[in-house]
Amino acid sequence: xxxxxxxxxxxxxxxxxxxxxxxxxxxxxxxxxxxxxxxxxxxxxxxxxxxxxxxxxxxxxxxxxxxxxxxxxxxxxxxxxxxxxxxxxxxxxxxxxxxxxxxxxxxxxxxxxxxxxxxxxxxxxxxxxxxxxxxxxxxxxxxxxxxxxxxxxxxxxxxxxxxxxxxxxxxxxxxxxxxxxxxxxxxxxxxxxxxxxxxxxxxxxxxxxxxxxxxxxxxxxxxxxxxxxxxxxxxxxxxxxxxxxxxxxxxxxxxxxxxxxxxxxxxxxxxxxxxxxxxxxxxxxxxxxxxxxxxxxxxxxxxxxxxxxxxxxxxxxxxxxxxxxxxxxxxxxxxxxxxxxxxxxxxxxxxxxxxxxxxxxxxxxxxxxxxxxxxxxxxxxxxxxxxxxxxxxxxxxxxxxxxxxxxxxxxxxxxxxxxxxxxxxxxxxxxxxxxxxxxxxxxxxxxxxxxxxxxxxxxxxxxxxxxxxxxxxxxxxxxxxxxxxxxxxxxxx
Numbered sequence: 001x002x003x004x005x006x007x008x009x010x011x012x013x014x015x016x017x018x019x020x021x022x023x024x025x026x027x028x029x030x031x032x033x034x035x036x037x038x039x040x041x042x043x044x045x046x047x048x049x050x051x052x053x054x055x056x057x058x059x060x061x062x063x064x065x066x067x068x069x070x071x072x073x074x075x076x077x078x079x080x081x082x083x084x085x086x087x088x089x090x091x092x093x094x095x096x097x098x099x100x101x102x103x104x105x106x107x108x109x110x111x112x113x114x115x116x117x118x119x120x121x122x123x124x125x126x127x128x129x130x131x132x133x134x135x136x137x138x139x140x141x142x143x144x145x146x147x148x149x150x151x152x153x154x155x156x157x158x159x160x161x162x163x164x165x166x167x168x169x170x171x172x173x174x175x176x177x178x179x180x181x182x183x184x185x186x187x188x189x190x191x192x193x194x195x196x197x198x199x200x201x202x203x204x205x206x207x208x209x210x211x212x213x214x215x216x217x218x219x220x221x222x223x224x225x226x227x228x229x230x231x232x233x234x235x236x237x238x239x240x241x242x243x244x245x246x247x248x249x250x251x252x253x254x255x256x257x258x259x260x261x262x263x264x265x266x267x268x269x270x271x272x273x274x275x276x277x278x279x280x281x282x283x284x285x286x287x288x289x290x291x292x293x294x295x296x297x298x299x300x301x302x303x304x305x306x307x308x309x310x311x312x313x314x315x316x317x318x319x320x321x322x323x324x325x326x327x328x329x330x331x332x333x334x335x336x337x338x339x340x341x342x343x344x345x346x347x348x349x350x351x352x353x354x355x356x357x358x359x360x361x362x363x364x365x366x367x368x369x370x371x372x373x374x375x376x377x378x379x380x381x382x383x384x385x386x387x388x389x390x391x392x393x394x395x396x397x398x399x400x401x402x403x404x405x406x407x408x409x410x411x412x413x414x415x416x417x418x419x420x421x422x423x424x425x426x427x428x429x430x431x432x433x434x435x436x437x438x439x440x441x442x443x444x445x446x447x448x449x450x451x452x453x454x455x456x457x458x459x460x461x462x463x464x465x466x467x468x469x470x471x472x473x474x475x476x477x478x479x480x481x482x483x484x485x486x487x488x489x490x491x492x493x
Contacts, residue, residue, distance in 0.1 A: 006050055006064050007080040007131045010090055011124045014044040014097065018120030021113050030112040034105055037116035041101045044123060045094040051087050057475055060084070060483035062133060062197075070137070075192050079134040084480035085261055085331065086130045088473060089254060092338045093130070096250045097123040100243040102455050103346055107242065107353055108156065115156060119243060122148035129255055135183050136194045138262070142219075143176055145252060149244065157239040164232075164239035171222050171232040179219035179259075182212045186267070199267045200487065209271035216263050223256025226316060227285045230309050237305035238358070242349030245301060249308050249341035254334050257315045261327075261484065265319065269488040272320070279320040284413045286313025291420030295427070300348045300358045303428055304341065307384060310417060311337050317414060318399040321406045322488060327481045328474055329398025335473060336383075336391035336466055343380040343459040347373070350452055351432075355441050360431050364438030369445040374433050376448070376456040381429045383463045385422040391466035 017040020024033040056063060062081030070078040082090065100119050108115045125148070128141035146169055154165035186199050193199075204212070222229045233253075237245045265272050287310055294306035311333065318330025350373060351366070352358055367374040383390035386397075396417065403411040437443050448456065466473060 004050075005066050006047060007066055007082065007090075007127075009047040010044065010051070010094065010127045011080075011131065013047055013124070014040055014094075014120040014127075015124035017041070017043065018117040018124070021117040021120060024113045027110065027112055030109075033113040033116055034101075037101050037120060038098075038105075040120050041094075041098040041123070044120070045091075045098050048091050048094045048127075051082065052091060052476075055084075055087060055476060057084070058479060060479040063087075065133075067133075070134075074136075074194070076136050076194055077134045078137060079195065080128075080131040081133045082131055084477040085484070086258070088331070088335055088476060089130045089251075089258065090127050092254075092335055093123055093126050093251045096247060096338065096342055099342060099346075099455055099459070100246050102451060103246065103349065104241070104243045105451060107349075111155065115152070115243075118148040118151050119247065122152075122247060126251055126255065130258065133196055134194045135186070135196055135199070135263075138196070139176070139180060139183060142179075142255065142259075143173070145255065146172055149248065149252065152244040152247075153236055153240045156241040156244070159239075160235070161239045164235040167232045168236045171225075171229065175219040175222035175229070178215040182215035182263075185212065196262060196267070202267070204268070204270075206270050206274060209268040210275065213264055213268045213271035213275055216259065216268070220256040220259040220264070221282075223259070224253055224312050224316065225256070225309060226282050226313070227290060227309070230286070230290070233309060234302045234305040237308075237345075238299060238301050242345060242352070245305075245345040245349075246342045249305075249345060250338040253308060253312055254338065257312065257319070257330070257334060260316065260319050265484060265488055272488060273322070276320045276322070279316055280410060283313045283317035283320070284410070286310055287317065287414055287417045288420070291417055291424065294424040295420065297424070298360055300351075300360055300428060300432070301345065302358075303360075303424060304344045304348065307344075307421070307424065308337065308341050310421070311341075314396055314399050314414065314417065317410075318395075318402060321399075321402050321410070322485060323402045323405055324478075324481055324485060325398050325405070326402030327485065328477050329395045329400075329402055331395075331477055331481070332391075332398065332466075332470060332473060333395025336395050336463070339459055339462045339466070340380060340383045340390075340392055343376075343456065343463070344384060346455060346459070347377045347380060350448060351445075354445050357441075360428055362438070363432040363442060364435045365433075365442055366445060367433045368437055369442060370447045372453065373448045373456075376460060377429065377433065379460055379463065381425045383467070384425045386418050389464070389467050391463045391470070394467060394470045 065081040132138035297303035315330040318326040383392040
């Protein structure tokens with residue numbers, strides 16, 4: 001284990017880089033801003049690599065711990081640490097930031113420095129969410145993510161960007177206010193401690209736990225998002241620039257799911273088991289009903305947005321069936337979805353940059369003009385369907401196996417996503433890629449350039465490697481997941 005403050009470096013390296021990018025000023029220094037942003041993103045990713053290489057896979061304890069008194073009067077600490085649950089998301093976040101900077105290299109022409117700085121700030125803040133071990137520090141980082149994303153959607157988004165940005169901001173802020181009340185309640189009942197570790201042993205009654213569970217649910221369900229508080233996501237995705245959609249789907253949705261593993265399950269185990277039926281029901285609604293909603297979408301980004309909601313239903317389902325297959329499968333699904341959703345939104349972005357349309361009906365016969373692109377999009381579409389040997393299959397298969405240990409019918413309904421996912425994804429792919437060339441705009445398309453090939457190739461490699469050999473990821477999680485399940489199993493309910 002390294003003695004260096006690796007977690008602080010993972011948080012503050014991209015934030016400092018973002019400040020340097022902002023300092024380049026207006027668009028006359030756009031090339032310098034791009035280069036600094038790429039350098040900052042690469043450094044931000046490099047400093048996270050020792051978290052993986054130096055991680056003790058046999059330990060469930062927090063590692064790379066840093067602690068310093070932050071607000072003495074309220075006993076608040078700048079307390080960081082990661083376990084096998086948190087660490088992979090820091091790597092994923094830092095990796096996606098590099099992808100987003102490369103993806104926006106030539107696409108963004110106005111306020112270039114502000115655009116890249118916003119993503120760098122967001123990257124550091126989200127690493128802070130995954131590393132925070134003090135609940136107030138977690139809350140600060142959790143809420144701070146709203147600001148850069150609000151700017152990204154509101155400044156570089158589509159025609160209805162202000163509406164989408166405000167809806168996103170208000171939904172997530174309102175949910176988080178309930179979480180703040182819960183945090184203050186737990187602080188008071190723990191004798192004045194915001195440390196997450198101290199809250200796991202609090203002697204809370206079932207009624208109190210249930211009220212707190214719903215308070216946390218209000219915050220995390222919106223962020224995931226779960227049905228029925230999901231309606232902000234399609235609007236945000238449709239209006240966001242490509243980079244904003246990539247980060248929103250690949251990382252930000254994971255913050256809510258991660259919150260369940262940090263607060264709901266370990267701090268409120270009795271309520272988690274008592275209300276598991278509700279979480280399973282809401283998850284299955286997301287998997288099945290939202291899958292049908294995705295099937296009727298005419299806008300590619302909206303279809304992929306609803307697809308994300310459906311896939312994240314698998315994640316919450318896996319958490320609340322309380323077995324190792326379910327929880328580890330859900331975690332792998334989160335990482336896999338980070339790669340696949342990023343790739344799918346980038347594919348739409350590639351076509352949008354050329355035709356300035358997201359509507360499926362405006363395309364057709366793209367394969368005749370963009371054969372290389374069509375091959376990449378085929379791989380990612382198949383991964384989105386859960387094709388074996390891609391990362392999309394591994395997590396879903398594990399969750400279905402875990403659900404089978406609980407109930408055949410839960411597993412049956414969950415498995416329906418393999419059919420629905422194939423239906424809406426391949427329907428979109430067929431209409432966009434195959435067939436005769438639909439119009440003059442499609443006829444004028446040019447295939448992916450070298451920068452786009454590099455981006456899509458890296459994501460394709462990640463999807464295939466995780467699909468064929470998930471052990472390097474899953475072995476990191478074993479000890480932490482087993483310890484979490486052991487703690488939940490000791491609940492009194």
